[in-house]
Amino acid sequence: MEVIIQRDYQQMSRVAAQLVVDVLNTKPNAVLGMATGSTPLGLYQELVRLHQAGQVDFSRVTTFNLDEYVGLPANHPQSYHHFMDEHFFRQVNIPRHNINIPSGTTSNYPAFCQWYEGRIAECGGIDVQILGIGSDGHIAFNEPTSSLSSRTRLKTLSKQTIDDNARFFEHREDVPVYAITMGVGTILDARKLLLVASGKTKAKAVAQAVEGPVTSMVTASALQLHRDAIVIVDEEAAAGLTMREYYEFIYAAKPAAPRT
Ligand code: F6R
Numbered sequence: 001m002e003v004i005i006q007r008d009y010q011q012m013s014r015v016a017a018q019l020v021v022d023v024l025n026t027k028p029n030a031v032l033g034m035a036t037g038s039t040p041l042g043l044y045q046e047l048v049r050l051h052q053a054g055q056v057d058f059s060r061v062t063t064f065n066l067d068e069y070v071g072l073p074a075n076h077p078q079s080y081h082h083f084m085d086e087h088f089f090r091q092v093n094i095p096r097h098n099i100n101i102p103s104g105t106t107s108n109y110p111a112f113c114q115w116y117e118g119r120i121a122e123c124g125g126i127d128v129q130i131l132g133i134g135s136d137g138h139i140a141f142n143e144p145t146s147s148l149s150s151r152t153r154l155k156t157l158s159k160q161t162i163d164d165n166a167r168f169f170e171h172r173e174d175v176p177v178y179a180i181t182m183g184v185g186t187i188l189d190a191r192k193l194l195l196v197a198s199g200k201t202k203a204k205a206v207a208q209a210v211e212g213p214v215t216s217m218v219t220a221s222a223l224q225l226h227r228d229a230i231v232i233v234d235e236e237a238a239a240g241l242t243m244r245e246y247y248e249f250i251y252a253a254k255p256a257a258p259r260t
Helices: 009-026 041-052 080-087 109-122 159-168 184-188 200-211 219-225 244-253
Strands: 002-006 031-034 062-065 067-069 128-131 153-156 178-181 192-197 229-234
Touching (some): 002 009, 002 244, 062 109, 067 080
Parallel strands (some): 002 229, 128 192
Antiparallel strands (some): 067 178, 153 178
């Protein structure tokens, strides 16, 4: 696993966006795995900026989102469909038919999940999967105790995640209890993983994921099993890491690494 520590959120977002652009430069028809939540917003803003500056083209890109709340229609302001439209898809040139987001309103969840997995495979698999991390250590909505080989499925959100996400809803009771989410196994199948984390509320989860044991209690720790996983954190999110000097030494010695 590669750990990149940046001074702040903006710089973390820039470095992450550049890594996505690097993938698109070598493979213009790459399949991108998308995450929602507040952390990747800066990354998306930077990709939009680079697109508007003519430095990156998404016309051949296909995307798959990690997850969606069950019960929220695509036009609900808190749905991940709406989030992605608002913050990214509307501002870049990805063909609509290349955008895939789990349905929060299907009448048959097991069939839909199977279809979603099949569709990822049909598209050749995910080249780079963007990830955030929950304060309980989750990736996508793979809550503590999720199997590390799980596939796309319906998942009950943990109390911690409901509390964390209540900030986006008017009342805590409005937060959906279920989500449809890619599994940890689905995520590990991506060719490259890019996890971004910012702020002190993520410091413990980041330390557990990067330096703790691989455990289903912290599903982000499964990144340790992946051969090309990059974790980009800001200072606050890096606060619990004990091997910091080592990560910085490796990053400084890397000739092609993006510089601040
Ligand atoms: C959302 C997702 C979640 C978030 C995580 C962190 O698609 O996959 O795992 O990445 O809950 O959310 P924020 O960034 O809002 O702290």
